[in-house]
Amino acid sequence: MKKTIQDLLTEAIKSIELFDAQLLLAHVINTSREFVIAHPEYKINCVKKFTYFQLVKKRNNGIPLAYLTCHKEFYGLDFFVNKYTLVPRPDTELMVDLVIKKIKEHKIKNAMLLDVGTGSGCIPISIATKVNIKTIATDISKKAIKVAKKNAEKHKVNLTCIHGSLLEQINDSLFLNNSSLIITANLPYLTDEQFNKEPSIQHEPKNALVAADNGLALYKELLEQINKKQITKPLTLFLEIDPTQSEKISIFIKKVFQKSSLHIHKDLSGHDRVVEIVLQ
Numbered sequence: 595m596k597k598t599i600q601d602l603l604t605e606a607i608k609s610i611e612l613f614d615a616q617l618l619l620a621h622v623i624n625t626s627r628e629f630v631i632a633h634p635e636y637k638i639n640c641v642k643k644f645t646y647f648q649l650v651k652k653r654n655n656g657i658p659l660a661y662l663t664c665h666k667e668f669y670g671l672d673f674f675v676n677k678y679t680l681v682p683r684p685d686t687e688l689m690v691d692l693v694i695k696k697i698k699e700h701k702i703k704n705a706m707l708l709d710v711g712t713g714s715g716c717i718p719i720s721i722a723t724k725v726n727i728k729t730i731a732t733d734i735s736k737k738a739i740k741v742a743k744k745n746a747e748k749h750k751v752n753l754t755c756i757h758g759s760l761l762e763q764i765n766d767s768l769f770l771n772n773s774s775l776i777i778t779a780n781l782p783y784l785t786d787e788q789f790n791k792e793p794s795i796q797h798e799p800k801n802a803l804v805a806a807d808n809g810l811a812l813y814k815e816l817l818e819q820i821n822k823k824q825i826t827k828p829l830t831l832f833l834e835i836d837p838t839q840s841e842k843i844s845i846f847i848k849k850v851f852q853k854s855s856l857h858i859h860k861d862l863s864g865h866d867r868v869v870e871i872v873l874q
């Protein structure tokens with residue numbers, strides 16, 4: 595028997611939040627959440643009803659909404675995501691804002707952006723839709739690289755995607771010509787303990803979230819790789835961190851790059867979130 599939108603939502607909110615129930619239903623019947631809200635009397639067939647309650651069950655088991663709908667909004671853009679990529683976080687929009695502001699305020703021309711650990715590609719793609727910049731992205735996960743490529747095509751951004759660990763597959767020439775280079779990285783920075791304590795992230799790939807050495811292992815390795823490069827151009831790095839790491843990472847940066855200026859930017863909640871390093 596056919597049921598209405600209202601019937602399905604009434605049943606679904608016994609186990610999941612109303613917002614999630616509406617979005618999942620909109621996804622199943624291929625419409626918007628606004629339509630679902632405005633048409634409680636709309637009839638849903640049995641096949642769609644079955645599909646819907648399977649998704650409701652998965653949501654109730656903690657699978658992120660974005661993995662069930664395969665979509666996540668980031669910086670006002672719609673990104674395709676799947677279980678191989680981290681779900682882009684609103685906190686990361688700060689880094690995008692900072693890069694765009696830097697390029698505009700300093701009137702940087704012919705800049706090159708390298709995003710390390712790109713996941714869905716949300717950082718370079720968001721930046722490239724707002725300013726004129728060449729973009730390269732790397733990730734250790736082949737499956738994440740595939741997703742980043744798909745998102746770049748969707749948003750018509752010319753993103754060069756390279757599979758590999760940190761800078762291993764990046765040509766030294768990137769550090770050598772005259773245009774400015776900006777490196778962004780939102781690499782895994784949680785500790786095992788932080789990961790285990792947070793139920794909401796258990797369905798996301800652990801290797802996209804956790805790093806050794808108090809969460810700093812990958813940032814330290816990246817900074818050491820950069821330090822070994824011959825660099826003949828202005829280089830700015832933006833690293834997203836956990837607020838508890840700002841002191842430890844600042845000490846490390848000052849040790850590796852004695853001639854650098856360092857600024858820690860706070861997120862909207864007032865927590866240290868992005869480290870900006872300008873190499874001189």
Ligand SMILES: C[S@@+](CC[C@H](N)C(=O)[O-])C[C@H]1O[C@@H](n2cnc3c(N)ncnc32)[C@H](O)[C@@H]1O
Binds near residue numbers: 680683712716738
């Ligand atoms: C925290 S996620 C961030 C993804 C994306 N930048 C974002 O902000 O949504 C970290 C990403 O780094 C990648 N990663 C982990 N270790 C890496 C390594 N050694 N080299 C390159 N990428 C790595 C993971 O596969 C994952 O996609």
